[in-house]
Amino acid sequence: MTGAKICGLSDPATLDAAVAGGASNVGFVFFAPSPRDLPFDRAAGLAARVPEHVGIVGVFVDPDDALIDAAVAAGSLTAIQLHKTAPPRIAELRRRTGRETWAALAVKTRADLDGARALAQAADRILYDAKTPEGAALPGGMGLRFDWELLRGFAHPLPWALSGGLDAGNVGEAIERTGAPLVDVSSGVETAPGVKDAGKIAAFLKAVRR
Numbered sequence: 341m342t343g344a345k346i347c348g349l350s351d352p353a354t355l356d357a358a359v360a361g362g363a364s365n366v367g368f369v370f371f372a373p374s375p376r377d378l379p380f381d382r383a384a385g386l387a388a389r390v391p392e393h394v395g396i397v398g399v400f401v402d403p404d405d406a407l408i409d410a411a412v413a414a415g416s417l418t419a420i421q422l423h424k425t426a427p428p429r430i431a432e433l434r435r436r437t438g439r440e441t442w443a444a445l446a447v448k449t450r451a452d453l454d455g456a457r458a459l460a461q462a463a464d465r466i467l468y469d470a471k472t473p474e475g476a477a478l479p480g481g482m483g484l485r486f487d488w489e490l491l492r493g494f495a496h497p498l499p500w501a502l503s504g505g506l507d508a509g510n511v512g513e514a515i516e517r518t519g520a521p522l523v524d525v526s527s528g529v530e531t532a533p534g535v536k537d538a539g540k541i542a543a544f545l546k547a548v549r550r
């Protein structure tokens with residue numbers, strides 16, 4: 341059974357829709373420029389709604405110690421997901437938090453996959469995500485997709501997840517073509533940046549199950 345993470349949740353109704361629809365993980369973004377940025381006080385309220393069998397993944401962009409410590413506590417995080425963070429720092433944050441650590445790897449070409457090897461000792465899971473253009477405001481959550489064929493025959497050094505431009509209409513094909521054990525979505529279940537939609541979340545999770 342393929343797992344599914346619904347990322348960038350920030351309100352109770354759509355969080356509940358993700359849990360009710362069978363998400364294996366929910367994602368809270370802690371990155372101020374993002375329209376999905378979650379203040380600590382709201383993170384605590386949302387985390388209290390998440391049952392124990394659902395993982396709570398905090399999403400960060402090269403965070404400092406103070407941010408990650410506060411977010412782990414406020415959001416009752418079971419895992420941390422790190423974007424644009426160098427492998428030695430990933431390893432440090434993994435040790436510091438004691439949390440399962442997901443390292444985002446931005447992919448556009450096959451050469452980008454070389455970065456996976458350096459993550460093998462530093463993280464617990466690799467999240468393959470689409471590389472965003474130089475100068476983009478966000479390193480994720482942009483609805484961009486990369487060429488899934490790049491993953492064909494790739495020797496994954498760690499458990500992994502597929503991300504980038506997924507939605508209810510293409511996630512079935514994505515799973516079929518890549519064999520992804522876990523998929524991650526953000527903008528594909530939104531009506532506008534940062535505005536999640538319960539119906540789209542339900543449709544996505546139904547498509548993953550199918």
Ligand SMILES: O=C(O)c1ccccc1NCC(=O)[C@H](O)[C@H](O)COP(=O)(O)O
Pocket residue numbers: 347348367369371374375376399400401423469478479480481482483484503504505506524525526527528
């Ligand atoms: O979603 C954000 O706003 C975000 C901000 C900063 C770093 C990462 C961010 N998202 C990471 C994710 O895990 C997204 O789910 C992933 O990039 C896929 O997004 P999308 O293509 O919109 O489904």
